[in-house]
Amino acid sequence: METNPIPPHLKEAYLCKGFGSTLTRATLKWLLNVPPYSITSFAHFINLFNNQFSCSRTFESDRSEGGGRDNSGGDDNEMTTMTKMLDRR
Secondary structure, eight states: OOOOOOOGGGHHHHHHHHHHTTOOHHHHHHHHHSOTTOOOSHHHHHHHHHHHHHHHHHHHHHHHTTOOOOOSOSOHHHHHHHHHHHHHO
């Protein structure tokens, strides 16, 4: 199998597309409602994502400490996955 490196001028697009392909439920719905061509870079995409969903991570940590029921819409596993992906960057 032949592998080809990603051309430098397309790296941002590949990162956005790859990250977007991991989204489901509420996060995918959010992405589908982002206006076309409004994301200018992968860093911009991640900032938009974090601004929209940072509250969900707080709910998740509260629940893991016994803080009660999560009201984030049932995306706990997805938010944990996204957080781990962002931490790897």
